[in-house]
């Protein structure tokens with residue numbers, strides 16, 4: 001019998017968190033991201049105001065999605081483009097493969113697009129004999145390894161230079177001396193150049209669809225996006241319906257906030273606006289321009305008033321980077337295209353209840369919510385999904401003793417003195433227990449934690465004692481201030 005998604009997740013997560021080489025690569029990657037992100041945020045005068053503005057823009061767009069999408073469609077058609085509404089992955093893939101067959105396409109170049117991963121487009125094209133080249137460097141690397149992207153912004157962040165060099169040697173037949181990054185990039189570039197100039201079709205995603213002007217906005221750092229969208233005869237932009245925004249001027253806020261949250265940059269190296277096929281007299285651009293608007297479960301989310309805001313996501317990856325669970329188990333363990341907190345919230349809606357277990361891949365620390373540039377209340381959505389998980393299984397059966405333990409907990413939480421005495425007793429008994437060397441044994445109430453770890457040293461003072469002494473210190477300080485003021 002094949003393992004369920006939940007079993008695979010538990011197995012892979014346990015494996016990855018024990019892989020110290022993997023954890024070291026991720027730790028280093030995240031450290032440089034943290035530093036860049038912090039610096040980037042400092043560049044924006046009022047980061048919180050910028051987040052609020054982005055939230056307002058996305059809320060307005062998502063609450064009036066029907067109107068803005070129709071406006072976008074009308075403008076694209078007026079510019080000479082085509083718009084196709086795909087209810088699901090199958091419809092989107094069928095449209096694009098039929099287009100490829102009609103135009104006798106043999107080679108496709110793709111720039112980075114998570115939606116195309118979601119609908120498994122490359123596979124559909126390969127099935128009809130089309131050669132697909134991923135042209136974003138990270139995507140190119142994971143394609144050579146025949147694996148999905150590891151992260152929504154940095155698809156190959158789980159690999160170091162040596163591994164990439166070995167991969168290139170093995171798959172591209174050329175050795176790179178000293179794993180020099182510049183030489184590795186140059187090798188990939190040479191290979192990809194050939195693809196760009198032989199491809200008949202270019203496929204991209206879209207970071208935003210601008211309703212009032214009918215253009216798609218793409219942020220990239222490598223220039224491959226522009227080559228994919230302007231060199232081949234046909235350009236197909238594949239995007240989720242939630243990417244629409246009302247006005248061109250909204251990009252003035254969204255673009256820098258996306259870049260800051262994604263990589264810490266003030267703005268990405270290339271910001272491209274595409275509004276249709278090549279016009280008479282223009283030197284470059286495709287002869288045909290198609291936009292495929294993918295629903296694939298998003299309408300269902302739109303209809304859910306409590307979770308609709310999940311559609312505000314601009315796929316910056318910041319919630320993945322800050323998540324302590326993601327940092328330990330990595331992107332592939334989730335078994336989904338969208339990993340991390342946003343993936344755990346979104347995936348059950350896109351792929352069904354089989355992925356509801358992902359809502360437990362969280363410590364509920366709320367770091368994801370605090371960092372999200374569009375202020376999605378991620379950890380509450382995770383809780384919401386946990387509730388759905390339990391309800392879908394008929395309310396769940398409590399473990400033995402669970403009910404009375406919760407009753408006891410409620411009783412203590414409602415009576416501060418009882419709680420304080422309980423805490424005091426617990427600290428003392430744990431001290432004795434640890435003194436006897438029984439940490440992690442069946443006698444230890446903290447066994448779940450302590451059986452695989454050294455017990456955390458017990459604090460001398462409880463939180464309540466510390467709180468009291470802090471308050472007293474504050475009072476004294478205030479009293480001093482009053483006296484000084486009084487003078």
Ligand code: SF4
Nearest residue numbers: 313314316317319372
């Ligand atoms: S949920 Fe927020 S932080 Fe996470 S990827 Fe989306 S926009 Fe970024």
